[in-house]
Amino acid sequence: MHFDKTIIYVDMDHVLCDYKTGFARHKARFPDLAFPQSEPGLYVDLDPLPGAIDSYRWLHNHPETAVFILTAPSIQNSHSYSEKRLWVERHLGMEVVENLIITPHKHLNRGDYLVDDMPSGKGQEHFGGELVLFGSKSFPDWRSVRDYFEERLQYDA
Numbered sequence: 001m002h003f004d005k006t007i008i009y010v011d012m013d014h015v016l017c018d019y020k021t022g023f024a025r026h027k028a029r030f031p032d033l034a035f036p037q038s039e040p041g042l043y044v045d046l047d048p049l050p051g052a053i054d055s056y057r058w059l060h061n062h063p064e065t066a067v068f069i070l071t072a073p074s075i076q077n078s079h080s081y082s083e084k085r086l087w088v089e090r091h092l093g094m095e096v097v098e099n100l101i102i103t104p105h106k107h108l109n110r111g112d113y114l115v116d117d118m119p120s121g122k123g124q125e126h127f128g129g130e131l132v133l134f135g136s137k138s139f140p141d142w143r144s145v146r147d148y149f150e151e152r153l154q155y156d157a
């Protein structure tokens, strides 16, 4: 189905979603809880990071790519599964919900690129493709990620 395309995975927290700001907001809402993320509402209410939605759509609509969201759940918090699904529908639409993969084992997915802010912990270190480390010196923001793929996809064509 996607064998002739460049397969790109994109993480959610700290990549598409502003988890840092959202967590601080949620913590202020539940100041007495050690784990405020255990209360529903955190994941679905996260703001997109600057440029995330436009860049994701650009990647998704590129004729050479098959793009998927690859996010690890917070396994203690079952609402994180449904709220991630709702977030994707709200910000990217049902077409992208079709390409939402929620897994704590990212390396089991075959592909060419993984855009993630973490180099390890959820299987990133064993991913078969190239890790595009979001937030690093080379990829501090979505502009730099998009520039990179503009060059790579053109080059690969």
Ligand SMILES: [Mg+2]
Pocket (backbone or CB within 6 Å): 011, 012, 013, 014, 015, 116, 117, 118
């Ligand atoms: Mg992340």
